[in-house]
Amino acid sequence: xxxxxxxxxxxxxAKPKGSLFDKDARTKRRNAAEGRFKLYGIAAIGIGxxxxxxxxxxxxxxxxxxxxxxxxxxxxxLKEDKLDKKGNRNIEDIKKVSTFGYxxxxxxxxxxxxxxxxxxxDLKPKEMGKILSKAAQAELRNxxxxxxxxxxxTVSFRFLVNSRVxxxxxxxxxxxxxxxxxxxxxxxxxxxxxxRDSGVLYKAFNPDFIFGSDASDQRPEAAGIGVSMxxxxxxxxxxxxxxxxxxxAASIYLExxxxxxxxxxIIEVNISNLAAVPSIVFGILGLAVFINYMHLPxxxxxxxxxxxxxxxxxxIIISTRASLKAxxxxxxxxxxxxxxxKMQSVFHHVLPLAAPGILTGTIIGLAxxxxxxxxxxxxxxxxxxxxxxxxxxxxxxxxxxxxxxAQIYEWSKRADPAFYxxxxxxxxxxxxxxxxxxxxxxxxxxxxxxxx
Amino acid sequence: MALSWIxxxxxxxxxxxxxxxxxxxxxxxxGDARALHSLPSYYGYNVALTALVPALxxxxxxxxxxxxxxxxxxxxxxxxxxxxxxxxxxxxMSEVRRVAYGLDGAIASGLLSEVQARNADADIEALxxxxxxxGQVLTQDISKPILLAAQKYRSMxxxxxxxxxxxxxxxxxxxxxxxxxxxxxxxxxxxVVEQGILALLLLAASIAILTTVGIxxxxxxxxxNFFQLHSWKDFFFGSTWAPNFRGGSELSILPLLWGTLYISxxxxxxxxxxxxxxxxxxxxxxxxxxxxxxxxxxxxxxGIPTIVYGLFALLTVGPALVSLFxxxxxxxxxxxxxxxxxxxxxxxxxxxxxxxxxSLSDDIINAVPQxxxxxxxxLGATKSETVRQVVLPAALPxxxxxxxxxxxxxIGETMIVVMAAGAIAKFSGNPFExxxxxxxxxxxxxxxxxxxxxxxxLVAFALGLTLFVITLGLNIFALYIVRxxxxxxx
Numbered sequence: 001x002x003x004x005x006x007x008x009x010x011x012x013x014a015k016p017k018g019s020l021f022d023k024d025a026r027t028k029r030r031n032a033a034e035g036r037f038k039l040y041g042i043a044a045i046g047i048g049x050x051x052x053x054x055x056x057x058x059x060x061x062x063x064x065x066x067x068x069x070x071x072x073x074x075x076x077x078l079k080e081d082k083l084d085k086k087g088n089r090n091i092e093d094i095k096k097v098s099t100f101g102y103x104x105x106x107x108x109x110x111x112x113x114x115x116x117x118x119x120x121x122d123l124k125p126k127e128m129g130k131i132l133s134k135a136a137q138a139e140l141r142n143x144x145x146x147x148x149x150x151x152x153x154t155v156s157f158r159f160l161v162n163s164r165v166x167x168x169x170x171x172x173x174x175x176x177x178x179x180x181x182x183x184x185x186x187x188x189x190x191x192x193x194x195x196r197d198s199g200v201l202y203k204a205f206n207p208d209f210i211f212g213s214d215a216s217d218q219r220p221e222a223a224g225i226g227v228s229m230x231x232x233x234x235x236x237x238x239x240x241x242x243x244x245x246x247x248x249a250a251s252i253y254l255e256x257x258x259x260x261x262x263x264x265x266i267i268e269v270n271i272s273n274l275a276a277v278p279s280i281v282f283g284i285l286g287l288a289v290f291i292n293y294m295h296l297p298x299x300x301x302x303x304x305x306x307x308x309x310x311x312x313x314x315x316i317i318i319s320t321r322a323s324l325k326a327x328x329x330x331x332x333x334x335x336x337x338x339x340x341x342k343m344q345s346v347f348h349h350v351l352p353l354a355a356p357g358i359l360t361g362t363i364i365g366l367a368x369x370x371x372x373x374x375x376x377x378x379x380x381x382x383x384x385x386x387x388x389x390x391x392x393x394x395x396x397x398x399x400x401x402x403x404x405x406a407q408i409y410e411w412s413k414r415a416d417p418a419f420y421x422x423x424x425x426x427x428x429x430x431x432x433x434x435x436x437x438x439x440x441x442x443x444x445x446x447x448x449x450x451x452x
Numbered sequence: 453m454a455l456s457w458i459x460x461x462x463x464x465x466x467x468x469x470x471x472x473x474x475x476x477x478x479x480x481x482x483g484d485a486r487a488l489h490s491l492p493s494y495y496g497y498n499v500a501l502t503a504l505v506p507a508l509x510x511x512x513x514x515x516x517x518x519x520x521x522x523x524x525x526x527x528x529x530x531x532x533x534x535x536x537x538x539x540x541x542x543x544x545m546s547e548v549r550r551v552a553y554g555l556d557g558a559i560a561s562g563l564l565s566e567v568q569a570r571n572a573d574a575d576i577e578a579l580x581x582x583x584x585x586x587g588q589v590l591t592q593d594i595s596k597p598i599l600l601a602a603q604k605y606r607s608m609x610x611x612x613x614x615x616x617x618x619x620x621x622x623x624x625x626x627x628x629x630x631x632x633x634x635x636x637x638x639x640x641x642x643x644v645v646e647q648g649i650l651a652l653l654l655l656a657a658s659i660a661i662l663t664t665v666g667i668x669x670x671x672x673x674x675x676x677n678f679f680q681l682h683s684w685k686d687f688f689f690g691s692t693w694a695p696n697f698r699g700g701s702e703l704s705i706l707p708l709l710w711g712t713l714y715i716s717x718x719x720x721x722x723x724x725x726x727x728x729x730x731x732x733x734x735x736x737x738x739x740x741x742x743x744x745x746x747x748x749x750x751x752x753x754x755g756i757p758t759i760v761y762g763l764f765a766l767l768t769v770g771p772a773l774v775s776l777f778x779x780x781x782x783x784x785x786x787x788x789x790x791x792x793x794x795x796x797x798x799x800x801x802x803x804x805x806x807x808x809x810x811s812l813s814d815d816i817i818n819a820v821p822q823x824x825x826x827x828x829x830x831l832g833a834t835k836s837e838t839v840r841q842v843v844l845p846a847a848l849p850x851x852x853x854x855x856x857x858x859x860x861x862x863i864g865e866t867m868i869v870v871m872a873a874g875a876i877a878k879f880s881g882n883p884f885e886x887x888x889x890x891x892x893x894x895x896x897x898x899x900x901x902x903x904x905x906x907x908x909x910l911v912a913f914a915l916g917l918t919l920f921v922i923t924l925g926l927n928i929f930a931l932y933i934v935r936x937x938x939x940x941x942x
Contacts, residue, residue, distance in 0.1 A: 030837070048730055412871060
């Protein structure tokens with residue numbers, strides 16, 4: 001630092017005014033700058049970690065609500081004159097009664113429950129029935145069709161309530177916020193309050209959110225992520241079945257056999273470029289090649305899996321090559337020395353030793369593919385209501401489905417704020433998957449990685 | 453399904469071939485494996501691979517080429533008069549395919565016999581009705597040329613797939629027989645098998661090239677179609693983005709590019725200082741314990757899927773910003789009308805990029821040799837002076853490279869901007885306004901009902917190609933800077 005030696009401080013050193021331990025103004029300034037600089041660093045890390053904490057708390061507080069749902073317990077009398085007029089329990093006749101036909105049964109069951117509990121209200125039974133979800137009628141109908149012998153008896157049910165009532169139970173909806181809301185009234189909330197106090201209406205864990213299927217715009221309370229989870233699962237099968245063998249084969253070629261020539265260079269450049277291509281471009285590729293050219297079915301997990309395979313390949317190739325490189329040359333030399341061919345030395349000795357690293361890289365690549373959304377938008381996995389689980393393995397690959405991130409995006413676009421809670425809940429499930437996969441990868445690495 | 457049967461047959465043939473080849477080799481050596489050139493299993497692999505690989509190759513090739521040939525022949529059959537005003541050959545062809553699938557479905561459900569479906573003089577109304585009875589979806593009433601084309605399509609497809617099955621099986625059997633006959637104790641089976649495997653490995657490695665070629669070609673073709681329908685001058689130099697599906701739309705990339713760059717710049721303004729200072733602190737000041745906790749925690753931010761950031765922007769950051777800057781907000785400024793804004797998307801994208809910048813810069817700063825720091829500290833510089841005047845200049849090319857890579861990520865990022873940036877294309881400097889980006893427009897032009905003959909849909913491919921070129925250019929430029937200006941230490 002030439003400027004230090006020429007600074008005025010140096011000339012004053014010839015005539016010391018005080019002790020060396022007294023810091024002059026310049027030193028103090030420099031030390032203050034040092035302190036500030038360090039503080040900037042701490043602040044930067046603090047901001048980063050704060051963002052992480054805010055994000056995680058936000059996800060947890062906004063999403064845990066989705067795992068709980070408000071239920072209303074009712075004893076419904078399955079009146080024979082409504083459900084099976086002929087009285088011969090013919091399943092075809094019973095099926096003719098549409099879901100609307102079940103609404104009066106539920107409304108009257110609710111009315112009698114309200115009377116039994118002694119709740120005062122001016123509401124008509126039909127209005128009161130709106131406390132319950134529209135899904136309740138379908139649930140009742142499915143039960144009756146499955147158990148026609150129960151007609152004429154009184155059966156106890158646990159029905160989902162309307163999303164507004166559920167929001168009221170969770171504190172999302174208040175008496176003030178429903179002033180302009182047509183789907184719920186203050187009188188209904190009064191009934192809800194009393195039902196809750198008497199313990200008939202309560203919040204409970206809702207497994208249907210995790211395992212159930214998506215529901216239409218009108219019934220956020222019945223929507224679940226289960227079917228799209230299956231869609232993601234089938235996609236991951238495709239990715240695993242294609243990306244792992246192709247990625248390992250490509251890495252073995254590049255790391256062990258590739259001669260130094262033009263072709264190898266081109267392949268290397270291509271792989272590093274593909275790793276940096278925006279994911280949406282892979283979506284365009286999928287749309288143009290797999291759907292428009294090959295006419296594979298739109299929205300199918302097979303197509304999604306193919307697109308994600310192409311996207312994950314660079315990740316897997318890069319990590320596989322790193323773990324192949326980490327196997328010391330002495331292993332190869334020893335194999336060659338006892339008479340193995342080059343191919344035998346690679347497949348019998350190098351590959352098994354690199355396997356834990358390859359597996360780790362593959363799991364991380366899969367985790368990346370699991371959370372990817374943008375390419376799925378273009379191949380039509382959004383805007384599709386995943387209402388039925390696929391029937392069979394071939395249908396699982398070929399019939400339209402959604403995927404977890406696509407389902408979350410779909411929910412975030414819907415108008416009813418009750419879906420936002422579902423979206424956050426879906427994110428919790430997605431993140432649980434990702435954390436599990438990454439933990440497995442870390443454990444594998446710690447447990448099996450060998451250092452030479 | 454015919455395809456799965458043919459695959460199973462091929463696999464069975466390969467397994468059979470393995471055992472046949474192995475036992476023939478052993479027989480030719482009179483049961484003494486030592487007399488063979490290679491291990492017995494190699495003779496088996498040889499037969500199995502020779503049976504399987506060419507047949508599979510033919511199968512894949514056939515599956516790719518057959519639709520092309522069938523489409524070309526059939527679309528050549530459709531007279532120009534059959535193509536309605538405002539429609540085009542591609543749309544008619546998709547109708548033809550739909551009718552053909554409809555006929556297949558009707559036969560499968562037993563409503564139509566094969567003879568009826570093939571009858572060229574069929575009564576069209578009756579046929580339409582029976583298709584509808586079978587629950588098949590038809591968008592328009594079938595006309596005579598379309599029916600004829602659909603029948604031709606069906607017959608060609610079915611002939612094609614029968615021919616394919618026969619050819620594939622013949623090739624597999626020929627391959628197996630050839631390899632089986634060649635199997636002899638003198639035959640160098642291991643060398644042949646290893647050559648074959650090497651070729652397969654090379655093929656796997658070439659998929660990277662195929663993907664790039666696929667990306668470029670698929671976008672290039674559609675982009676060229678787009679430029680036939682829409683002037684390229686308007687696309688590159690126009691000033692308005694106003695797609696209109698009734699025609700006469702103005703589709704210029706410039707307003708989109710402006711929005712993209714604006715959001716990226718805000719993201720980088722957030723990510724670069726925070727990421728850089730975090731990297732400096734972690735590599736120069738932090739103790740081992742702090743580093744081993746803070747670094748992985750920061751990197752969690754990079755592992756979170758972008759959909760989570762999108763939702764965070766849409767539902768948390770956006771409303772929070774509105775409550776600060778919006779009408780009746782905490783600051784009472786009234787600047788921000790809706791939670792969709794450049795600032796929302798930029799801030800959240802910046803958070804996403806922090807670990808990207810910090811871990812790349814961290815590696816680069818760590819690569820600066822310790823002797824340079826020691827020299828500087830020995831001359832009396834404080835730690836921060838060392839960092840600013842010695843370490844950072846030495847690491848600068850790498851850091852610039854990292855920032856360029858982060859910029860390319862920001863430009864190509866989709867979910868955050870789709871969910872939080874808005875849909876209005878305009879030139880504006882106000883960060884509290886909604887703006888739109890290239891990726892957002894690609895998504896909105898290509899989702900929903902798309903008609904691949906209109907410029908409004910095809911423009912997405914031109915946008916995609918531009919995006920691809922920009923990000924590729926940035927990446928190459930970043931690599932170039934790192935390579936050219938990197939200080940070589942030894």
